Amino acid sequence: MKYSNDTGLPEVFAKAVMRDTYTRGKADISATGLLKPPRQAFLTYQHDHEIVVDVSKQVWSLFGRAVHTVLEQGTVEGYIVEQRFFAETCGWTVSGQIDVQRLDPQGITLLDWKTRKAYAVINGRESDEQQLNIYAWLMRKNDKEVSQLQIVNIIRDHSSFEAERNPSYPQAEVVVTDVDLWTFEEQESFVKEKIQAHQLTSISMPDCTPEERWIRPSKFAVKKSVENKRAFKLFDNEEEAKTLAESKGYIVEERKGEPIRCQRFCEVSEFCEQYQSELTNKQGEEPNGNQ
Numbered sequence: 539m540k541y542s543n544d545t546g547l548p549e550v551f552a553k554a555v556m557r558d559t560y561t562r563g564k565a566d567i568s569a570t571g572l573l574k575p576p577r578q579a580f581l582t583y584q585h586d587h588e589i590v591v592d593v594s595k596q597v598w599s600l601f602g603r604a605v606h607t608v609l610e611q612g613t614v615e616g617y618i619v620e621q622r623f624f625a626e627t628c629g630w631t632v633s634g635q636i637d638v639q640r641l642d643p644q645g646i647t648l649l650d651w652k653t654r655k656a657y658a659v660i661n662g663r664e665s666d667e668q669q670l671n672i673y674a675w676l677m678r679k680n681d682k683e684v685s686q687l688q689i690v691n692i693i694r695d696h697s698s699f700e701a702e703r704n705p706s707y708p709q710a711e712v713v714v715t716d717v718d719l720w721t722f723e724e725q726e727s728f729v730k731e732k733i734q735a736h737q738l739t740s741i742s743m744p745d746c747t748p749e750e751r752w753i754r755p756s757k758f759a760v761k762k763s764v765e766n767k768r769a770f771k772l773f774d775n776e777e778e779a780k781t782l783a784e785s786k787g788y789i790v791e792e793r794k795g796e797p798i799r800c801q802r803f804c805e806v807s808e809f810c811e812q813y814q815s816e817l818t819n820k821q822g823e824e825p826n827g828n829q
């Protein structure tokens with residue numbers, strides 16, 4: 539992967555972004571790599587030398603690395619920080635670096651630092667549970683008994699005003715959340731399923747699923763006429779939209795869900811036949827598009 543600096547940011551910032559020392563070690567895939575869509579991971583490997591990312595889009599990645607570096611210095615007795623584990627299954631070696639292990643009498647508590655928005659803390663993320671259970675699997679494969687999983691959420695957009703008015707909003711800028719710990723059998727089954735999916739990409743490239751693409755649900759816009767761009771009202775339910783439209787003599791326009799990951803968060807979208815063919819089809823369907 540290459541970096542650009544199209545916005546002309548100070549060179550010291552650009553250099554800091556480029557100086558990413560992350561490595562998965564001598565492994566075929568990392569824990570976080572396992573959670574990537576197999577298609578995205580394979581295209582990243584295939585087009586690594588062609589990918590160009592602007593340093594201006596790496597602000598929060600840099601921030602997260604900085605937080606990890608500072609927190610490494612806070613280690614005390616009874617804690618182990620930044621230890622990498624390896625384990626093999628299905629012919630592949632998997633690695634994962636554990637942010638913090640707290641050595642409790644009943645077993646090890648695995649803690650993971652996350653710098654994120656309040657929204658992610660409120661709604662939770664399935665990938666958090668999956669990632670931490672892969673880490674726990676790695677530790678168990680290395681004869682380390684894990685008794686608890688926790689995420690330390692460092693909230694970068696915390697609002698004290700919102701915390702005062704909304705009890706379900708994170709009440710502090712740093713909050714700890716518990717994560718469900720699976721059985722070893724559940725963890726191993728999940729890891730094997732993910733590895734096999736990645737291994738198959740070299741034989742048959744699968745399309746990314748709607749879940750992997752973070753597709754927003756379609757909306758139904760009630761409009762006065764086709765010419766009107768703005769909706770009178772938006773609905774999640776088509777029948778509700780039709781009921782209102784019929785009562786007012788308006789029309790209903792379906793606004794199909796957009797693949798947010800493809801549009802904003804996938805570094806190989808320009809090389810992805812699945813996404814590019816959709817863009818071509820969409821352009822052909824637009825009024826000014828080529829039919």
